[in-house]
Amino acid sequence: MSAEPIEVDARGLEPPQPMMRILEALASLPAGATLRARTDRRPMHLFPILTERGYAAETQEQTDGSFLTLIRRA
Amino acid sequence: MAGVLALVGSVVLLGVRPDILAAYHYNQYTVAATHLWVLGFLGSVAMGAMYQLVPVALETRLHSERLAAWHFVLHLVGVAGMVWMFWRWDLKQVGHFGSALAAGVALFLYNLGRTLRTVPRWNVVATGITAALAWLGLTVLAGLAIAAAKCTYESLETLPPGHWLRWPLIALQATAHWLGRFDPLAVMHAHAHLGGVGFFLMLIVAVSLKLLPMFALSELQSPRRAGAALGLLNLGLAALVVTLTGRSRFQFVAGGVLATGLILYGLELRAILRARQRRGLDWGLRHFLVALGLLAPTALLGLLLAWPGLPATLLTTQLETVYGWLGLAGVVSLTVLGFLYKIVPFQVWYHTYARHVGRFRVPALADLYSERLQKVSLGLVLAGVLGGALAAALASTGGVRVAVLVLALGLGVFVTNLGLMLRHFWRPRLEPLAPPRAAPASVSRT
Incomplete structure (x- = not known):
């Protein structure tokens, strides 16, 4: 059974605070769980760090113009 | 860092030769100091920042970091040599170093052009950046043509027929001959507007429409108004360059179109700031707003100077x-x-x-x-x-x-x-x- 997803709402924050919130939350992400991060923009600077830490990420634009990024262990 | 060093160098030059500002600007020292400030400081920082910001702002990746490194080398050699040769007023060498700079700019345009082709969603910011890049290319070509127009081509008479240099020299001589029909000062003013308004101001307008909402926690309020502002800026600049080169009385009209674009841009920025979620503005953004505050008197002064029949006095x-x-x-x-x-x-x-x-x-x-x-x-x-x-x-x-x-x-x-x-x-x-x-x-x- 996969662990419950963790939700991070980083909308309304100035860079680099969204990245900090997401990376801090990832540190406590249980094995097999997914982190769902909501941001105002596509988190371009986050992707290389996620790859370096062994995570896979997928970003989708939402109807309200925000972005939802799903992050899990690669 | 190269840009900041060039800025310090420009200020030192101004301190050593205050007549750069206090005397009429068509002289070798003002031209040298201007190129050090504009290409060395503003150009280095703007182009360096574009390599970083354009991919992030437009959600894509830079086409090639290797080309960017080669551009940097050509830029440093080109700017240093150009400034030195302007100072000595050796325009043949300005042309040679300018060619190195132009080769670097060509790499920059190619690299950014390939990057822009991969932008997932085309928007007003991408349009503005593309326009700024196009004006940059024209600025450099105009600069090279101005240098070519100030050179003589005696070597054509001594070169043997069929020598590889003959055709480039004939092309340069033809350019010099064509440009010779215009007033050199008017052509220089057109070149300055191509770079100052076409590249730098256009870039500021385009990038700020992305960065101001990002840092003030707001949204672009009217893509249509922002698009109209960019359209008028481009139209006004094209008309201004033509009317400046030909010393036409319609410079004022062209300036008016440009100013209307700036007013629309100002209205859009005001709307973005009014819709912001972040109440206080940091001092980085305040720098930018102070700079925009200076844009109003600068544009008004530009309109005044474009007034038909304005006499050329010491003051004007x-x-x-x-x-x-x-x-x-x-x-x-x-x-x-x-x-x-x-x-x-x-x-x-x-x-x-x-x-x-x-x-x-x-x-x-x-x-x-x-x-x-x-x-x-x-x-x-x-x-x-x-x-x-x-x-x-x-x-x-x-x-x-x-x-x-x-x-x-x-x-x-x-x-x-x-x-x-x-x-x-x-x-x-x-x-x-x-x-x-x-x-x-x-x-x-x-």
Whole structure:
């Protein structure tokens, strides 16, 4: 059974605070769980760090113009 | 860093030769100092920042970092050589070093062009950046043509038929002959507007439509109004370049179209700021707003100077210098300094601390530099720019020296603050994480 997803709402924050919130939350992400991060923009600077830490990420634009990024262990 | 060094060099030149501002601007020293400031400082920082910002702002990846490195080498050689040869007024060598610079710009345009082709969603920002790149290409071509027009081509008579250099020289001679039909001063003014308005102002307009909402936590309010502003700016500039080159009385109309574009841009920025979620604005953004405040008197002065039949007196010719100074040292340079306060701390933070987040306690962006020094440097630089404008209008070398001293003090404070930021590269401030407590409010398990 996969662990419950963790939700991070980083909308309304100035860079680099969204990245900090997401990376801090990832540190406590249980094995097999997914982190769902909501941001105002596509988190371009986050992707290389996620790859370096062994995570896979997928970003989708939402109807309200925000972005939802799903992050899990690669 | 190369850009900041060029800025310091330009200010030193102004201190050594205050007549650069206090005397009529069509002389070798003013041309050399202007190219050091514009290409060395503004050009280096703007193009360096574009390699970083364009892919992020437009959600794509830079086509080639290797080409960017080659561009940097050609840019450094080209700018250093051009400034030196302008100072000696050896225009043949200006053309040679200018060709190195142009080769670098060609790489830059190709690299950014390929990057822009991969943009997932085309928008007003991408359109503005593309326009700025096109004007940059035209600026460089116009600059090379102006240098070619000031050279002679006696070597054509001694070159054997069929020599590989014959055709390039014939093309240059034909360009020189064609450009010789126009007033050299008018052509130089058109070249300056291509670069100042076409590349720098267009870039500021386009990038600010993305960055201002990002940093003020707002949204673009009317893509249609922003698009109309960009359209009018491009149309007005094209008309202005043609009318300036031909010394036409319709310069004023072209300037009016440009000014209308700027008014629409100002209205859009006002709407973005009114819709912002973040009440207080940091001093980096205030730099930018002060710079925009200077845009209004600069544009009005430009319109005044474009007035049909304005007599050429000591005052009006000095006002041309004031116009250029306010535009480049005021509007563009203050914007660049403001954005450097956004870009440099972020880059330092990203490359030093981002990979440690969640593993160590890392400093916040604002902890990387002193806000107090930032305020002091803005005040001094602004006072220096305004003082320089007044001294130039009065053609006062003593006044220019005082203004340059104030400007140099402001830049000294700015460089000190820059040093505080860069110090984190060598001495990162990492602290162990506090023992875990309750999860932050914005993080929730579903």
